[in-house]
Each structure stands twice: as C-alpha cells, then as structure tokens.
Amino acid sequence: MAIKISKYHLVNVCLAIVMFALAVIAIRYYNHYVSAFTDITIESKALNESRKVFIRLPTNYDKSKAYPLIIKTDGNFNLDNWDRTLTAQRKAGEGEGAILVSIPNKFWKTTRNRDLVPPYARQEVNTEPRPEFQTLLEPNGEADKFLKFIEAELLPYLQAHYKLNDQRVLSGFSAGGSFVLYTLHTKPELFNGYFAFSPAAWYDDMSVVKRFSDFLKTNNPKIKAPTFLYLTVGGAEHPLMLEAFNSLKAALNVSPNPNLVWHSTVNPNAEHNDNPKQSVAKALVDYKEFAQSLIKQH
Known part of the structure; x- marks a missing residue:
C-alpha cells in the first residue's frame, strides 16, 4: 500500500532540514569565528580580505603597563588552554600575564594551508617531492603574504592600541609550526620567542x-639579537613528524648560533592534537x- 505524503508535510520536513542545517552552520561558525575575548576585524591589503583576530588581555589588565605579546595561529584551537595556563601562571606569581592574540x-x-605553508612547499600536504610537470598545477603556500599581514598590519594595530614591551612570541602548531620556522628564518627580528609545536x-x-x-x-649572522626557539613533538605522533623533529634538532646542533637559544621536548605518548595542550606551560x-x-644581562 502506497503512503501518501501531503505537500504540507513535505514542505515542513524540508523546512526542518533547512533549519537544522542552518543551526549546525551557525554553531560551527560561532565555535570557529567567535572567541571568549575581544574580537576585531582587520581589512588586510596584504591578503586582500577581511581577517578576524581574537585578543585576550590579562586579568586585571592595566593600560598604563607594558605587557609581553604572544601571537598564535589557528584561532580557537587550544586557546582555552592558553588562557588557563596564563591565568594559572599569573596567580602563581610568575609574571603579570601577556596579551595573547590568536x-x-x-x-x-x-x-x-594557504596561509601557513611556506611558499617553497605545496599547499596540499605531500611527503614526496613534486614532479616538475606539476609545478603549475599545484599551488604553493602563501606564508609570505600571511607574514606580511602580521608584520605590516597586525603588529602596527596592536602597537597603536596596546602598550607592549620587548617580549614578543610567535606560536604555531603543525602547519602553524612550519610557519613559525619560516618566520624565524626569514624575519627573525620580528619576534624574540618562537614556539613550534609539532611543526609539519x-x-x-x-x-x-x-x-x-x-x-x-649560511645565514646565522641574520639572527642579530638574542632569540628563543622552543620545539616540541608528541612521542606517539607519525614517524615522519618525529623524523622531521629529530632532523631539526640535528641541524640546530650542527650549526649553533650564540644569539639563538633553543629547547626541545618530546611529550611521551602524546598524539598529534594532544601535543600542543601539553606544550604551552x-x-x-x-x-x-x-x-x-x-634582563639580568642589562
């Protein structure tokens, strides 16, 4: 026996599906694009688009005081952990906090990948070198443009609106970790702290x-001021990630620089997405x- 469905019921079902889909999109948008802190939008000429930025000020923020600056990638990812860690360290008397920008x-x-992958690598993740005939088919990363956005647009905005001291950190995870390394070897003077969590x-x-x-x-003299690099990886991450981590450490050991202080940590049993949570503190x-x-040296 055929079941008859009236147009009225069909329309209601379709509307319900549409409303559900819109609700899901709204939740995802909110979780991705709205923070628990101060959200601003910068019209970027470097990227030719509007870019949202989350700004977390220290508890009991005092506009007359100068604070360290930390810039991280990936928005809300691990941002709550950063917030808890900075709050806990301030309560423990370990400084007055920092202005965290995500x-x-x-x-x-x-x-x-467009923003975080260096311009000498493919946007699409691939373990093998690219065949020559694919050079024009697969776009490279555009980390150079994203870095220009940070240097020429975001940093001036922050300097104009907040009092900052000379402690400045750039932090990134995975592709963001490779962006941190790219920044260090192209514009080392922009920050004096670089955190690369599980760098891809x-x-x-x-x-x-x-x-x-x-x-x-070949370019060690380019690091002209004291600079700190922190590398970390999870012990349970993909073998390629561990190989890259060990290769980075080897390169740092082979070519030391008096102005570059670096520390590294392997977090035992940490998977890829767990590692940044264990690395911040x-x-x-x-x-x-x-x-x-x-400070003691001066």
Missing part, C-alpha cells in the same frame, strides 16, 4: 627542514627564563 583561519573558505617540517620531502638547515648554515616557563636572563 588569528583564526577563514570560515567560508580554506585558508589554513616534512612537507615536500622535508623541504622545511632543508630550508631551515640551510639558513642555520613548558614553553612559557622556558621562555620566561630566557627573558629574565636578558
């Missing part, structure tokens, strides 16, 4: 490792010791 990826289009340095047959290693060998403690050593 840049979310665009919501309506895929921009993460294995792109295109370890291209990030090779470029970073070449920089350490240690990175901040080690960087604080580095910053305090500079």
